[in-house]
Amino acid sequence: QVQLVESGGGLVKPGGSLRLSCSASGFNFSDYYMSWIRQAPGKGLEWVSYISSRTNIIYYADSVKGRFTISRDNAKNSLYLQMNSLTAEDTAVYYCARVVYYFDKYDAFDIWGQGTMVTVSS
Amino acid sequence: IQMTQSPSSLSASVGDRVTITCRASQNIGNFLNWYQQRPGKAPNLLIYAASSLQNGVPSRFSGSGSGTDFTLTISSLQPEDFGTYYCRQSYSTLLTFGGGTKVEIK
Numbered sequence: 001q002v003q004l005v006e007s008g009g010g011l012v013k014p015g016g017s018l019r020l021s022c023s024a025s026g027f028n029f030s031d032y033y034m035s036w037i038r039q040a041p042g043k044g045l046e047w048v049s050y051i052s053s054r055t056n057i058i059y060y061a062d063s064v065k066g067r068f069t070i071s072r073d074n075a076k077n078s079l080y081l082q083m084n085s086l087t088a089e090d091t092a093v094y095y096c097a098r099v100v101y102y103f104d105k106y107d108a109f110d111i112w113g114q115g116t117m118v119t120v121s122s
Numbered sequence: 123i124q125m126t127q128s129p130s131s132l133s134a135s136v137g138d139r140v141t142i143t144c145r146a147s148q149n150i151g152n153f154l155n156w157y158q159q160r161p162g163k164a165p166n167l168l169i170y171a172a173s174s175l176q177n178g179v180p181s182r183f184s185g186s187g188s189g190t191d192f193t194l195t196i197s198s199l200q201p202e203d204f205g206t207y208y209c210r211q212s213y214s215t216l217l218t219f220g221g222g223t224k225v226e227i228k
């Protein structure tokens with residue numbers, strides 16, 4: 001079935017780095033834009049970044065720009081998020097999500113992973 | 123683009139009609155989604171393009187609005203509809219979610 005599975009979360013010290021992975025299955029990964037969204041404990045959803053199917057279009061939220069890097073390997077059906085210079089404000093559950101387009105215009109996150117927790121603390 | 127949801131929380135009985143609103147800080151056309159998130163779970167897409175129902179979502183959910191003001195309506199609240207509901211705009215390449223509306227069942 002269509003599935004996204006995140007991994008790579010954990011405890012990291014302020015200023016440290018972490019690389020998240022998202023493994024896709026059940027669909028043609030290379031056909032889809034993908035995105036990362038995060039949710040701090042007890043807070044709402046915050047979009048982080050997205051990447052086009054061919055990696056030629058990439059956008060970041062202002063809160064992570066210059067520190068996070070999104071990438072993908074279509075041959076491995078995998079999405080990544082390299083996170084550097086982490087601070088306590090980056091503590092959150094990180095979800096990967098598939099982007100689907102309707103009417104060739106309107107996008108939505110139609111498939112989500114279960115999330116991976118990142119905790120930034122000394 | 124800032125997205126403001128109201129109310130931030132509500133409590134309603136099974137069978138009630140529930141309405142959640144989402145206001146954008148500028149005109150976003152129909153570039154709006156609605157998601158439901160149950161506690162401890164990933165969000166689930168309900169509505170895309172402001173008013174189109176995602177496959178598999180019960181017909182008691184509906185979306186309306188355009189421009190800056192949008193509404194998610196649950197026509198007859200069911201026990202499984204508890205959770206937090208979020209709107210999200212994609213008019214701008216910098217996507218933004220509303221702050222969420224927590225729905226509790228009385």
